[in-house]
Amino acid sequence: MDGHTHEDLSDEALAREIEAALGVDPSPQFLPRVRARIATERARQGWMWSWRWAEAVAVLAGVGVIAVWTLRQPVPAPRDPPITNASPVETVGRSPGLVEPSGQTSNPGSAPAIRTARSTRRAVEGRPEVMVSPREAAALRQLVVAIAARQVGAVDIPKLEGESAPLPPLEEIVLEPIELSPIAGLEGE
Amino acid sequence: MHEHVERLAGSLVTADRELEREFEARLADSSRLAFRIAFSVLKQREDAEDVAQEAFAKAYRSFNQLRDRTRFRAWLVRMTWRMALDRQRSNRRRAVRELPGGSGADSRAEAGLQTRLDTADLLTARERAEHLWNAIEALPDKLRLVVVLAGIEGHDMHEVSALLDVPEGTVKSRLFLARKQLKERLSWMVTRTKI
Numbered sequence: 068m069d070g071h072t073h074e075d076l077s078d079e080a081l082a083r084e085i086e087a088a089l090g091v092d093p094s095p096q097f098l099p100r101v102r103a104r105i106a107t108e109r110a111r112q113g114w115m116w117s118w119r120w121a122e123a124v125a126v127l128a129g130v131g132v133i134a135v136w137t138l139r140q141p142v143p144a145p146r147d148p149p150i151t152n153a154s155p156v157e158t159v160g161r162s163p164g165l166v167e168p169s170g171q172t173s174n175p176g177s178a179p180a181i182r183t184a185r186s187t188r189r190a191v192e193g194r195p196e197v198m199v200s201p202r203e204a205a206a207l208r209q210l211v212v213a214i215a216a217r218q219v220g221a222v223d224i225p226k227l228e229g230e231s232a233p234l235p236p237l238e239e240i241v242l243e244p245i246e247l248s249p250i251a252g253l254e255g256e
Numbered sequence: 257m258h259e260h261v262e263r264l265a266g267s268l269v270t271a272d273r274e275l276e277r278e279f280e281a282r283l284a285d286s287s288r289l290a291f292r293i294a295f296s297v298l299k300q301r302e303d304a305e306d307v308a309q310e311a312f313a314k315a316y317r318s319f320n321q322l323r324d325r326t327r328f329r330a331w332l333v334r335m336t337w338r339m340a341l342d343r344q345r346s347n348r349r350r351a352v353r354e355l356p357g358g359s360g361a362d363s364r365a366e367a368g369l370q371t372r373l374d375t376a377d378l379l380t381a382r383e384r385a386e387h388l389w390n391a392i393e394a395l396p397d398k399l400r401l402v403v404v405l406a407g408i409e410g411h412d413m414h415e416v417s418a419l420l421d422v423p424e425g426t427v428k429s430r431l432f433l434a435r436k437q438l439k440e441r442l443s444w445m446v447t448r449t450k451i
Contacts, residue, residue: 082407
């Protein structure tokens with residue numbers, strides 16, 4: 068810069084040129100702006116710390132609630148095995164909600180409970196669960212309820228015969244007499 | 257118990273204030289250095305001030321984690337340098353970087369020289385400054401940083417090596433290589449301009 072060309076630059080001259088090029092000062096507003104920025108940063112840090120405390124408290128409260136809820140829950144019952152097709156023997160032999168193996172008539176109101184207990188027992192025994200059509204089960208339950216309420220009695224059942232279709236007249240069965248002829252070869256004996 | 261808590265809170269506040277005071281002292285001491293480093297990369301006063309400001313904000317956020325506070329300047333130099341390079345890359349990507357023509361390197365050259373040079377000299381100085389900046393920019397990052405630090409605030413080899421955390425011998429060899437490349441590039445540019 069001092070009248071020299073770049074070709075004959077010495078180290079010192081080059082250093083002087085670089086120093087001159089870099090000898091730039093920031094504007095007078097620079098330092099106040101940086102201080103203001105730092106003040107903003109300080110305020111933000113305080114705000115962030117307060118939020119962090121709030122977050123930590125919220126997380127701890129959540130963990131506590133979950134722990135209490137988990138401890139209070141009862142031990143879950145063993146789950147039913149997957150439903151399989153009922154064997155024909157089981158379906159025919161037992162009608163749900165009617166008669167228990169012990170011979171006692173079940174209470175219709177407690178049918179689901181009985182079913183659950185039975186399912187659990189079957190699950191424990193490893194046998195397949197009996198599947199009954201819901202409509203059939205409902206009809207049977209209604210019948211049991213009606214019998215229990217004496218709306219339908221055992222004596223009413225013969226009445227139902229009259230309502231059924233007339234039977235065809237009975238025909239007499241005629242049996243022709245059987246004649247047995249003696250065997251000829253045996254007469255001489 | 258209550259006294260203990262009060263004493264603890266009081267000592268925390270005192271430590272906090274001491275930290276603030278120390279940072280303020282570092283800020284006053286290193287603000288020009290940070291700005292010039294950013295300027296050496298960006299060649300735009302506004303951009304350089306923005307980057308230096310961000311560097312100080314970042315330094316403030318991590319100041320209490322800095323174990324050796326005497327290393328603050330070296331830490332700030334590296335941080336500002338990296339941030340300035342990042343800004344330069346993003347400026348280039350956006351392709352909105354202003355070419356010299358009243359700002360940047362030229363405005364810097366004008367600011368220092370306008371008072372003592374007439375118009376013809378000013379034009380020559382502008383052209384030479386542009387060549388110099390182009391040559392500095394063409395240097396590899398490691399060499400460029402050594403040249404810049406050696407050209408700022410009269411840093412000697414020892415100070416540059418402390419700022420960069422590299423041995424003095426490395427600084428010396430990098431400075432030698434950088435000056436050599438600068439001379440070659442500037443000679444080539446002048447020759448080309450003459451042709």
